[in-house]
Amino acid sequence: MAFERLTAELSLLMQEVEKAPENKHELYLEIHEKLQELRGLGLPVPTDLEALEQRLEAEFSGRVPSAG
Numbered sequence: 001m002a003f004e005r006l007t008a009e010l011s012l013l014m015q016e017v018e019k020a021p022e023n024k025h026e027l028y029l030e031i032h033e034k035l036q037e038l039r040g041l042g043l044p045v046p047t048d049l050e051a052l053e054q055r056l057e058a059e060f061s062g063r064v065p066s067a068g
Contacts (some may be wrong), residue, residue, distance in 0.1 A: 003043045010034050010049060028056040 008033060033056050035053055038045050 001055055002041055003038070006034050006038055006043070007046070010046075014049075014052075024056070030054075031056070036054060 011024055013031050013034065017024060017031075020027075031049070032053055035045055035049060
């Protein structure tokens, strides 16, 4: 049940990123928190969300994301 709840919350956050890009940093923090919950429960992290997390982390830290 935790997996379904977290993925539903992540889906809503993704929609918010698209609708309100000015809040992207706050939304990144929430996405990161939800993905950490998945990892902490030993649940799989969708690769597209993991890639998004890495891109946003790089954007906010000023680093260039790796290509692979």
